[in-house]
Amino acid sequence: MARLSERISGIVGAGGDDGWSVYYRARALAEAGAPVVMLTVGDHDIKTDPAILAAMRASQERGNLGYPPVPGSAALRRAIAGRVSARTTLAAATAQVLVVPGGQAGLFASLTAVLDPGQSCIVLDPYYATYVQTVRAAGGRAIVVPTSAEDGFQPDAARIEAALAPDTRAILINTPNNPTGAVYAPERLAAIADLCVRRDLWLISDEVYDVQVHEGRHASPRDLLGMADRTLVVNSLSKSHAMTGSRIGWVLGPEAAIARIGELATTTTYGVPGYIQDAAEFAMTEGAEIEAAIAARYRRRRDAVLESLGNARAVRANAPAGGMYVMLDIRPTGLSGLDFAHRLLEAEYIAVMPGESFGTAAAGHLRVALTRPEAVLRDALARLVAFAGTLAA
Template sequence: MSLSNRITTLTPDASGGWELFFRARAMIDAGEQVTELTIGEHDIRTDTRILDEMHRAARAGHTGYAAIPGIAPLREEIAARVQAATGVPTTLDNVVVTAGGQAALFAAHVATCDSGDRALFIDPYYATYPGTLRGASATPVPVKASPDSAFQPDPADIDAAAADGAASLLINSPNNPTGVVYSRTTLEGIAEVAQNSDFWVISDEVYDTQVWQGDHLSIRALPGMAERTLVVGSMSKSHAMTGSRIGWIVGPKEAIAHITNLSTHTNYGVAGFVQDAALYALRQGPGFEEEIAAPFRRRREIALDILAGQNVVRAVPPQGAMYLMLDIRATGLSGNAFAEKLLDTHRIAVMPGESFGKAASGHIRVAMTIGDDAFAAALKSLVAFAAAQI
């Protein structure tokens, strides 16, 4: 008797490349002072007004089974939000509520990929992407986005990867880990390849409220793409509701109906009182979302000011999301070596670029997720450390 090949090969290196994160957490658990700039967790908690609504809904009895595709008012609110942002007609029948963005990513690939199908994704990538594709029984195929092109994917590279067949392409803009927002030219090129090669696009847009430079464009809004795109959204980043585990997929009605059926056979819906809280949060409007995003916008400016005073550490243009991708190749160190040494000598924890794929080698990712003063002090120490390696 043995476990399935699917589960035992989900993450071939077991850690998913997050060894440094685990080591930093162990140091903290042992009582050491570590400045943690590793993961995308807000330094504020979920707003008490949202928690009050969650409490009210639970006490009012919304603790039983909730509608599996999501309660109608929430799906209508999500549809209205998406339509207002993109101009694409969207109704509640285009929306299914999921247990966070991660569950949405898995469901989207189950919906679009048969066993063994090639599922393309952009490298650098969010750490769970390859395992998610393997979990859906697809074959993960990375497509490199070069640092020399500011990590904008080249549609020609996607076209070349699709020549051997592809069921889907997973993109993420604003991007984690790079902080890059894909340009209209990039997205139009991807859309052309998707239509010519006839594959689905799964667009992870969980950072759509964190855009610092330029405009966020959903690929679903481009001509011919609404019928072949599944958009993943989430309350985690936009409303600091990471632990509430609530997200969604927006897509064609037929696909949403089948994904709803999948939900019936997996998590059987999302807690009703959490959905009520999400509905309340979304109804607070863009102003509330801007409040949640404001600290990251502010810290981006702090970082750019600090980095402007030297030429050893270069920032990949931070256009969106709560991260900085920093090019430290001038030090002669790999991202892994730099991050390990920084943790050892300064007790500052950052993520090696190699944690997110081969394309980000020689880079580190810094999460802008601690208070302004502490963030500025840590970044100054990082820059001084980098200069000392020359």
């Protein structure tokens, strides 16, 4: 085989077990018939609402099956701009929106837009599993800056500034955060915004959990002084409307930047199928109750998990303020998150993600996805706590 490019060969990078071995082992056990409780990846246990699917079918039956407008349909872009304008201080215009096939595509497009080959981007640890790889895929270099459990996994602007390199062009943040559930405090976001303005940096804000806020409120850094022209917001309907498989999201940013990112879309995705866009428009304009019900479901499940922990000695919760996960601190057991997760799977057939899957700052933690019914979650957490107790005894 002829040699592949360094860029594509280096996306994943070298290293040992990053924790995904637990997930693949759990999948294999489940396929072999074992009663595995999967609390690993953040895919819903509920289906896309029938009303959204009906809108999708109706669009197909109308013949909306050809090439779509690459930037997105005018109707969907207006709906997205309207959603943003209603929920933030700063209004959004249709021309500031690009429709993309899911948040992941939006992340790649945004990083490609702001990084020249070899330039660096700050990524906060713990981070969503693809972040570092996506920076590499865009030709960049990730500078990983840790946050700490003791500080609620909140970002520290001074620590970020100390990590900047001469070639740093962007900071990537995610609030509400996956995996930690942290909702970044307004003063922390303001400090990051000040840093971006002073050092002429782009801010890429992943806001896919913006409606899943259990405590406090979500704030978009795009609203802050001086940030409208240097912020790219990535969002999708995957989490808010249980449309993970539909692959529908958007990038919001300065009009000139969105135009250039649209040119990238022409050479990569060539748009999102029109019938999916029509379903997304319906979800945004008619699906407020659907969105609210999904958010409430995860809030109830979050509360059930925290209640199930009780006063456990060996397991402590970092109570999430948002999102659809709970981070558990199992350091009192003396095990790494990776070792604990493997042993839990073997002993109890409960599959969770080790904190080490998301960087090093969450070592000794577990991420529990709230993607099973409340009764299942309560039972699984009770068994997890009992198992941890045997290790810490």
